[in-house]
Amino acid sequence: MQRVYYKQNRIKQLRAFCYAAQSRSMSRAAQQMFLSQPSISLLVQSLEKELGSRLFERHGPRIALTNEGRNLLELALPLVEGFESLPEAFRERCNNLVTGNLNIAAGESTTLYLLPGFVNRFSQLYPHIPVTLHNASGVDGLALLRSGTADFAVGPILQIPEDILFTPLFSYEPVLITPLGHPLADRERVTLRDILPYPLIMPPRQMSTRGVIDIVFQQHNLDYTLKMEAGGWEVIKRYVEMGLGISIVTSICLTGGEKLARISLRTYFPGRSYGLIQRRGKVNSPAARKFIELMGPDRVTEAGAAGPRGRAPGRPRRDLAARPRTSL
DNA sequence: CAGGGATACGACTACCTGCG
């Protein structure tokens, strides 16, 4: 008769299952749990046997979650993460102290313009907690989130996958920037046609912002003059300040210290929402919860149960949109 | 053929039970 393994060791079964599901490999799950591959295989099999469901489809060396497996992962992941963060949560409750470390995934503009104030405040409040900013946006940022390397991500998001929760926090508007004294500098409003006589300094073509600008001009059957391409908002602002051209940027990069005139182009270009990007159902570490609290005091709830929006002081405008907007 | 999951089997350990 076949032996029944791992009786009454549900959390171990679930850890093995979650690690295997996340890494799509029993061997890697074994490394994470400091066990051998057969042990993980047996743990998963015992779980399948007890639940009476196949959790993985096995194709030789490849494993993939079944529908039942995906359902179980949604249920099990918060339990496993909650179990693993128990010591930190316990210390926090006993001593009212936040411990651990904080990993945030964010793109360059978010790291440069949006996060510094929050990171500074966090470091003052919790100087003993090391903060790591992972320079990763888009799919790279999501990968860090899914692997658990990042506690959460901050930034805009183009399409929101099913397993991801996006909470918009700040919105930024498209802005025309010109050197001081430029013929357009004193205008309250400008049309796309007004821009045409002046050459533009633009981000490279692969940047999403550039794509949007090109599309909008095309939609109006207009052709702008390209003066130069430059990577990075700081570089573009510098060259506009020098009088080499004008540019269209997202207001996130304007800190107020620039010697530039700025005119809103909201009429023509979409705004951009920056917000909190979390994995659905993830239990945040105490440190992550505290940072999210700083970004929006009413957002301390776990992913999947975000509360109502508030308004915070400071330069970035709180996003007033009720629904997550797919930004461009 | 290589990589990786599945299986067989044995070692180790904890716990239970019976006996002195």
Next chain:
DNA sequence: CGCAGGTAGTCGTATCCCTG
């Protein structure tokens, strides 16, 4: 109560087997 033997659970190694 303490010890010895039995039993069950866990995990490792070796090896098989399947798929790309």
